[in-house]
Amino acid sequence: MSLDxxxxxxxxxxxxxxxxELIPSGRIQKLKWFSFSGGLAVSYVFVYVLPTLHKEQILVKKYGDYFTMESELYFVGLIGxxxxxxIQKVVRNAQRNHKTNKARALFWLxxxxxxxYNMLVAYTVISHDVLGVQAVFYGLAVGLHFVAVAHDLWREYADIYNKVGRYVLALGIIAGWIMGVLVKVSPLTESIIFAFISGAMILxxxxxxxxxDDEAHFITxxxxxxSYTAITMSLKFFFQW
Known part of the structure; x- marks a missing residue:
């Protein structure tokens, strides 16, 4: 495992x-914070995730007759x-129907x-050898994405998230590290994992x-x-990511 x-x-x-603790408490500051991080995340999906998924789809063509179309990995992403x-739909339905006990149980799921999801993201980072400057920009986008997801889960059931949920998510990262270091899978399996995670991340x-619309600060x-697109595209051009 590299230092990066x-x-x-x-x-x-x-x-x-x-x-x-990382999110501003003031309403305007919070809207700007989420708008800016949302902009970074959307840019990351379009300038990194989708192009990489396309590259993986091209690479899997060499694995013989298993892949005969141009969209198998996109289908795996759709499954994600x-x-x-x-899962999120089932939880939201239980909340809207005021089935508190059921909703809390489903929240555990x-x-x-x-x-x-965190485990597979961490594994993907290691298996794809994300290093140096690329690691910084990858980590920035994914890190802000994790903040947004964690905050949304916290808003649903703060007590569950604070007592247990956040530790489960952190353990997912550690499990992904261990998997990346100890478990070696075929390039085809790595491509499938990346495709599944890409679909889940896009969602x-x-x-x-x-x-x-009513909570967005469009300028931010x-x-x-x-900013994220311009810098990332420039780095792709110079470093051939």
Missing amino acids: VFIMGIAFIFIHLFAN VLIFYG QILFFGF NVLKYELPP FTIGVV
Whole structure:
């Protein structure tokens, strides 16, 4: 495990343990904060996740007759969207129907799935050898994404999240580290894992981080999109990411 990955993992764990301490308390400051981080996250999806998913789809063509189309990994990403959306939908329905006990029980399921999600994200960082400057920009976008997800889970059931939930999410990061160091899988399996995580991340970014119209600070959101995109595209050009 490189120093870059180690530092990034420590930052991710810190985020899950203290996410709500990082968010401004004032309403206007909070709107600007979420708008800016949402802009970074949306930019990250379009300039990093989708191009990388396309690159992985091209690479898997060399694995013989298993992949004969141009969209198999995109289908795996769609499965990631469906699974995470389905879980969140079930939890929200229970909350809207005032089934408190059921909703709290289902919230545990949501926490476990996000712990699994964190594990796969951490594993993907190690397996794809994200290093140096690339690690900084990857870590910035994913870190802010984790803050938004953690804050949303905290708003649903703060007591569960503070007592147990945040530790489950942090343990997911540690499990991903261990998996990345000890478990060696085929390049095809790595591509499938990345595709699944990409679908789940796209859903979570658009659901948790794209601010609704009445809560968005458009100028700050635009600054986040333009600045992250411009810097990332420039670094891609110079360093051939």
